[in-house]
Amino acid sequence: MRQVRIAAGRRAELVERPTPGLRDGWALVRIDAAPLCAEYKLFRSGRTGESLGHEAAGTVVECAGRTAVQPGDRVVVMPQYPCGTCDHCRSGEYIYCEDNLDDDAGTMAEYIAKPAWLLVPIPADVPTHLGALACCGLGPSYGALARASASAGATLLVTGLGPVGLGAVVNGVYRGLRVIGVDGNAYRAALARDLGAVAVLDPNDPDVLAQIRALSGGRGPGVGVDCSGHVDAHRLQLDAAARRACVVLVGESNEATPIRVSPDLIRKGLTVMGSWHYSLTDVPNVMRVIGEFPGVERLITHRFPFDRVQEAFEVSESQQCAKVILHPFGEMT
Numbered sequence: 001m002r003q004v005r006i007a008a009g010r011r012a013e014l015v016e017r018p019t020p021g022l023r024d025g026w027a028l029v030r031i032d033a034a035p036l037c038a039e040y041k042l043f044r045s046g047r048t049g050e051s052l053g054h055e056a057a058g059t060v061v062e063c064a065g066r067t068a069v070q071p072g073d074r075v076v077v078m079p080q081y082p083c084g085t086c087d088h089c090r091s092g093e094y095i096y097c098e099d100n101l102d103d104d105a106g107t108m109a110e111y112i113a114k115p116a117w118l119l120v121p122i123p124a125d126v127p128t129h130l131g132a133l134a135c136c137g138l139g140p141s142y143g144a145l146a147r148a149s150a151s152a153g154a155t156l157l158v159t160g161l162g163p164v165g166l167g168a169v170v171n172g173v174y175r176g177l178r179v180i181g182v183d184g185n186a187y188r189a190a191l192a193r194d195l196g197a198v199a200v201l202d203p204n205d206p207d208v209l210a211q212i213r214a215l216s217g218g219r220g221p222g223v224g225v226d227c228s229g230h231v232d233a234h235r236l237q238l239d240a241a242a243r244r245a246c247v248v249l250v251g252e253s254n255e256a257t258p259i260r261v262s263p264d265l266i267r268k269g270l271t272v273m274g275s276w277h278y279s280l281t282d283v284p285n286v287m288r289v290i291g292e293f294p295g296v297e298r299l300i301t302h303r304f305p306f307d308r309v310q311e312a313f314e315v316s317e318s319q320q321c322a323k324v325i326l327h328p329f330g331e332m333t
């Protein structure tokens, strides 16, 4: 089968690899749609990479042993290789499993083998490539808003409007929240407005905090989701948040964010938490967002057949895009 690798000198290319074999309880999936995520950072660095990608939707072609899915089923491929038996896995929060299997197959390939319980069916009325939004397009922010127990009418501040942040706009609007976005990228700001954000502010504007306050009744947003991973955005979330608000951090960061315990947390009564993905028990709800949100396909701005993988990475790196999807078999499913 063909698989994507990144070669030195910013070249994304296809290489031939053996099609993976199955273990008992596993299934082989023909990948019809493989969204790009943060792999552009590796591409941009000029370093090399194999087994890329963690997002996919496709069609089951073969099963080993007893599995809930059958050949012909269209499925979303959930990330990681969690153990399936620990408390986190059993509760649906498999993403936090500490006993991941020793597998690292990438989704930017023609086929992937997975434990069948990590393959979730796509409803009949949802096209396969839209089903792939149940990965990082809509997943992280769905999990964040579920954990924040965000209810209709609240104001939601989304910092960072990359594909995950734009997904947060969709999930926020779907839940009936008033969404304020923050991002300096004009292309993505326009798309966020189009998806229903009431305002999109520039983080470099010196009075951005005052603007957020003015747009949220003077008290600040009741819910915040950071999808940027930037320290400045973390601080903006903490400073803007209303008293007793909930701020959920979704954007990855290895930087240290300064937090003053009394003024930031105790005196404001803030709840601050991190959230990676969403519970397997919420899959039907995420599929409902995909099926019901008007024009959800606007989250996908570019689709490329496999042999244009170089172009796909260049578009992803340009950040003049939302979700970029590869089609290993060239069909725009």
Ligand SMILES: [Zn+2]
Binding pocket: 082, 083, 084, 085, 086, 087, 088, 089, 094, 097, 098, 099, 100
């Ligand atoms: Zn586990």
Ligand SMILES: [Zn+2]
Binding pocket: 036, 037, 038, 054, 055, 135, 136
């Ligand atoms: Zn992702």
